[in-house]
Each structure stands twice: as C-alpha cells, then as structure tokens.
Amino acid sequence: MLDPILSRWLDVQAQALDVGSCDPQEVLPRLADANVLRVGVPKALGGLGGDVAGAVEVIANVASHSLAAAFVCWGQRSFIEYLLQSPNERLREQLLPDLLSGKLAGATGLSNAMKFLSGIETLQISAEPTEDGWTLNGRLHWVTNLRKTGFVAAAAIEHAGGGAPFILAIPDSVAGLQRSRDLDLLGLQSSNTAALGLEGVELSRDWLLHEDARKFLPTVRPAFLGLQCGMSIGLARRSLAEVANHLGSSRTVLRDELQALRVTLDHLVSELKQGLLAGRFAAQPVPLFKLRIALAETAASAVQLELQASGGKAYLTAHGSGFARRWRESAFVPIVTPSLVQLRTELHRQANL
Structure with missing residues (x-):
C-alpha cells in the first residue's frame, strides 16, 4: 500500500x-x-x-x-x-x-540501447578516447525524468574507433550537454520528458557504469522491463476497480468479462514476479517479452471494459475526466520502449533463428 x-x-x-x-x-x-x-x-x-x-x-x-x-x-x-x-x-x-x-533525478536513457541490443537501432552517441575518459557526441531523442533542478542520465556509448560499446552515467552539469524543451506529449506531460544533445562532452572514467554494454544490458533488462510492466499492472487494476464500481443491475452482463480479466491479470503478475525472483529472464528474455505484451493488452482491455461499464457518462467531461486520462494512458503503454511492435519483431526474429 x-x-x-x-x-x-x-x-x-x-x-x-x-x-x-x-x-x-x-x-x-x-x-x-x-x-x-x-x-x-x-x-x-x-x-x-x-x-x-x-x-x-x-x-x-x-x-x-x-x-x-x-x-x-x-x-x-x-x-x-x-x-x-x-x-x-x-x-x-x-x-x-x-x-x-x-x-x-535519474534518467534511464537506455531505450536506444535496448533497441540496439535487439538489433533494431544503432547507438546514437559515439565516443573518442581522451587521456582519462572520452569526448562524446550524439543525441538521445526521448528521455524521461530530466528534472531541471538536477539529473544524471544513463546512456550506451559506441566507440568511434571500434571496440565494445559501454554504459556511462552523464551528469547534467557537464559542458556541451543540451536539454531540449519538454516534448509536447499527448499526456504524461509532467514527466520531464525531453531530448538530450551531446556536443564535445568530456567525461572521465569515474562515470563508467559498465565497460561492456552487451554484458550489462541483458543483466539489467529484466528489471528495466519488469519495473516498466508495473505501469500496465497499475492501470489495469484501476480500470477493473472502476468497472466493479459501475456494475449495476443493468450491466451484470459484464461481470463474467470482469472476472476473466482479473484472473488473467493475476496470472500474468504472478508469472512476472516468479520469473524476476528466479532470475530466469536474463538468459531467457522471450517469456519476459511475452509478459510485457500480454500485460499491455490486458490494460487496454480493462480500459475498454471500463468504458462499457461507465456508459455514456464516460463521454461527459464532468464525469469522465478520469476515464479519459486512463484512455490516454492506455495509448502510451504499447509505445513506451521497447514498444509492442519492437517486441513482436524480436519474437519473430527469435522464432526464425
């Protein structure tokens, strides 16, 4: 609680x-x-x-x-x-x-890196070596939690001259780092989401999170995705609670669907937690990808059921502002990196190896 x-x-x-x-x-x-x-x-x-x-x-x-x-x-x-x-x-x-x-504030900054790990995208920041670190150039197009009063962002970096990509923590105080204005999002606007540009940023080895991104990313990906799944879980639970509140004598036809979604959600949450605690997802990410997809779809189904249970008043501003927000929130869940399309692409690739 x-x-x-x-x-x-x-x-x-x-x-x-x-x-x-x-x-x-x-x-x-x-x-x-x-x-x-x-x-x-x-x-x-x-x-x-x-x-x-x-x-x-x-x-x-x-x-x-x-x-x-x-x-x-x-x-x-x-x-x-x-x-x-x-x-x-x-x-x-x-x-x-x-x-x-x-x-x-800590910004994950590894959305690009997770797509890189799956072969979907190249790394967007490159590094030239210096005497005690690197000079960085590049751009991260979408980073959340870039708080204006102080942040540090994680990023995967590509060696300009070759070698294993690595992971750095980049503090907001370094010269050459530019934070854009907040992105004009459809919702979730108070999340300090912006772009980061790096031009001649000099950083020492003190800020190295890991020297090999290909080893580090699979290790942290279960937590990265598992914690992200919490957003789908919470949204689905809230919409299902709203459905239960709206059910009356005229909408008992929805009761079976409500119960089925509750059972599905509980099962998916249990599978997620068991996999995280057993440490299975580092070596076997496919089940985690499938859980992320299934939880996002369950959240969307829960919001849709909330609309049906609410009826016409969900479309009235005075009564439906909470529902309208959850509707927008449910539209975000499938596209946050890794998006459902990216995950399905990776599942398709794995199936054809």
Whole structure:
C-alpha cells in the first residue's frame, strides 16, 4: 500500500500531471518522501530491503493513481537499479543517497540501447578516447525524468574507433550537454520528458557504469522491463476497480468479462514476479517479452471494459475526466520502449533463428 498522503496527492493531481499543469519538479520529491524509491534496495545502501518484485508493486500502486507519476518512478528506480548492478562502487556511493532522497533525478536513457541490443537501432552517441575518459557526441531523442533542478542520465556509448560499446552515467552539469524543451506529449506531460544533445562532452572514467554494454544490458533488462510492466499492472487494476464500481443491475452482463480479466491479470503478475525472483529472464528474455505484451493488452482491455461499464457518462467531461486520462494512458503503454511492435519483431526474429 502507498503512503496515504502520496495517494491523496496523486488522486488530486492526476489530471494536472497528465496535462502538464502540475509542476513536474514536485513529482520526484513526493515519491521520495513516501519512500517508494527505496523498496528493493538493500538496507545497507539506504534502502528498505525487499526485492525487485516489491518495486514492481510500488510502481503498479503509483500507476493506479497516475501513470505520469509512475513513469517518473520507473525512470528513477531503473537508474537506481543500474547503480545497484554496476561494478563502479564509488559512483554508487556518490549518487545513490541523492537518488533515494529525490534530490537528484535519474534518467534511464537506455531505450536506444535496448533497441540496439535487439538489433533494431544503432547507438546514437559515439565516443573518442581522451587521456582519462572520452569526448562524446550524439543525441538521445526521448528521455524521461530530466528534472531541471538536477539529473544524471544513463546512456550506451559506441566507440568511434571500434571496440565494445559501454554504459556511462552523464551528469547534467557537464559542458556541451543540451536539454531540449519538454516534448509536447499527448499526456504524461509532467514527466520531464525531453531530448538530450551531446556536443564535445568530456567525461572521465569515474562515470563508467559498465565497460561492456552487451554484458550489462541483458543483466539489467529484466528489471528495466519488469519495473516498466508495473505501469500496465497499475492501470489495469484501476480500470477493473472502476468497472466493479459501475456494475449495476443493468450491466451484470459484464461481470463474467470482469472476472476473466482479473484472473488473467493475476496470472500474468504472478508469472512476472516468479520469473524476476528466479532470475530466469536474463538468459531467457522471450517469456519476459511475452509478459510485457500480454500485460499491455490486458490494460487496454480493462480500459475498454471500463468504458462499457461507465456508459455514456464516460463521454461527459464532468464525469469522465478520469476515464479519459486512463484512455490516454492506455495509448502510451504499447509505445513506451521497447514498444509492442519492437517486441513482436524480436519474437519473430527469435522464432526464425
């Protein structure tokens, strides 16, 4: 369960967070104050203990109130996970306290890298070696949680002269790093989502998360995707709860479909958590891809059922603003990287190997 203060704030601000009228700088401190960022982080490192399955539940709980806030939570928690799994202990000690407290925003920045891992896209940042690090050039077109008061972004980097691609943490303070204006999104506008341009950015080896992207990415991909699935889970649960609230004597015909979706959702969540905790998805990503697709489809079905259960009042502004927001949120779930099309493309490729 979420902290009641956070739950109330998210409910009040959900519409504003979606359309961008809520100050995006306020989201991360709210999440941090409720300790949602510390779940699944070892106590010795300032966390609350637990595991990644607990972190998935946290994001699902946030998403049941606001997908925009859950999107920010996913970005922050994913970056924290990169630090937890990085061999760079000094960087972890330097950044983790401010990430957990919400003072510093962590941006995953690895959407391009995940597509690179599946052979869908080339890396968008290249590096020339210097005496103690690299000079970076390139662009990341879509990065979330680029908080204007301080952020650090993870990115996969290609060696201009060849060699294994690697993973860097890029702080907002370096010269040559440009943050665009927030992207004009259909929803989720208070999520600090923008583009990053790098022109002659000089960074030392102190900021190295991992020296080999092809080894690191499969290791963190289960958490990256698993935490992302929390957004679908929370949205589906909220819409199914709304369906149950709307069911009356005139709509009992929908009861069987509601129950079937609940059973499906519970089964998928159980499969996800079991796979994450058993560590199966690092070596066998295909089942995880299928779960991500199935959960997104379940969320879409849940929102569609909410529309049917609500009837015409869902189309009235006075009554349907919450539904309209969830409808927009459900349109985002299939396209967040890796999109369902990208996942299906990868499944098709795997099937034909």
